Amino acid sequence: MPGGVDDMTAPSGGNSYDRRVCQGLPGTGWQVHEHAIAGGWPQPGAAARTELARLLARLPDGAVVLIDGLLACAVPDVVVPEAGRLRLVVLVHLPLGDETGLDPALAADLDARERETLRAVPAVVATSGWAARRLVDHHGLDPHLVHVAEPGVERAPLAAGTDGVSRLLCVASVTPRKAQHRLVEALATVADLPWSCAIVGSLHQDPDYTAGLRALIAGFGLGDRFSLPGPQSGAELAASYAAADLAVLTSRAETYGMVVTEALARGIxxxxxxxxxxxxxVGRAPDGSVPGILVPPEDPLALNSALRRWFSEPGVRSRSRESARRRRAMLRGWEMTSRSLAEVLEQLRRETRRTA
Incomplete structure (x- = not known):
């Protein structure tokens, strides 16, 4: 079962997902052959396109191939001709044209390429129910061919936090889509209160945005309240979660949000x-309560109000914390993600055998 991603060493939710299912699928009975193809996807150079074409051409007729949408949807001229011979499953983490900050012409081009690829393959996997519905409606796909395999999460110890109030943690690459500037602007309105915030994530995906964020922090005089340590993983990231009282994510677009369940897995x-x-x-606890606070996107007043409520109302904090701990017990592990994917792959394998 070959699969393809761009750079599996880069810290991102999509890469973490791909890595975990490559590790988990053998436990469901699949033999996995992993192929990572670097090349600036979804705008690859000639060498990357050629490498993907050669890889697909070498596979035997009827092979079941799970391929990341970052690759497959970028090059329909490479992928679509193989769709009649191979059993292709495209895993879509984020629709290509939905990336924030794209030039409109480029977004439209990526969107058209994605549509051509997804309409040609026998199965598409999305990482949330919302994303599946978005793909079906936007690209006119057969809903029976679009499946959902939600990300899992690894259970972790309950976070000790600091004082239960003041330590905020945002785990996300510093990009316009994650909109950390909204968080900075909102926290500036409660600068009279004691808090600190760590923004953990890549600082190099959009250097101009990162520079602008640093300038914004400095302009508000909050340099001693924010830290931007860059990407973290393993024990270092676990330590950041363990010290957090509240996880914050002010994204403009998010197909799922794995960092949310990683926080909830620690009762944050x-x-x-x-x-x-x-x-x-985010979901809900068994009693229907929300394990935190949800605010409308691009609504600074709502975000400001939510932060002030968190800092000033002990009842909000205690209810959110208890709900997060109850929600923690409901979270599914990565083995369920692998099983969901395995069911899609097995269905294609059975269809191939029937038509052989």
Missing amino acids: PVLATAVDGLPEA
């Missing part, structure tokens, strides 16, 4: 924008 309440698939990740 979440303040997040109610955008796209994020409410699915």
Whole structure:
């Protein structure tokens, strides 16, 4: 079962997802052959396009291929001709044209390429119910061919936090789509209160945005309240979560939001924008309560108000914390993600055998 991603060493939710299912699928009975193809996707150079074409051409007729949408949807001229011979499953983490900040012409081109690819393959996998519905409606896909395999999460110890109030953590690459500038602007309105915030994530995906964010922080005189340590993983990231009292995510677009469930797995309440698939990740505790606070996207007043409520109302904090701990017990592990994917792959394998 070959699969393809761009750079599996880069810290991102999509790469973490791909890595975990490559590790988990063998436990469901699949033999996995992993192929990572670097090349600036979704705008690859000639060498990357040629490498992908050669890889697909070498595969035997009827082979089941799980391929990341970052690759497959970028080059329909390479992928679509193989769709009649191979059993292609495209895994879509984020629709290509939905990336924030794209030139409109480029977004339209990526969108058209994605549509051509997804309409040609026998199965598409999305990482949330929202994303599946978006793909079906936007690209006119057969809903029976679009499946959902939600990200899992690894159970972790309950976070000790600091004082239960003041330590905020935002885990997200510093990009316009994650909209950390909204968080900075909102926290500037409560600068009279004691808090600190760590923004953990890549600082190099959009250097201009990162520079602008640093300038914004300095302009508000909050340099001693924010830290931007860059990407973290392993014990370092675990330590950041362990010290957090509240996880914050102010994204403009999010197909799911794995960092939300990573926080909830530690019993950390979440303040997040109610955008796209994020409410699915936040979810509800068994009693129906929300484990944190959801605010409308691009609504500074709502975000400001939510932060002030968090800092000033002990009842909000205690209810959010208890709800987060109850929600923690409901989270599914990565083995369920692998099983969901395995069911899609097995269905294609059975269809191939029937037509052989």
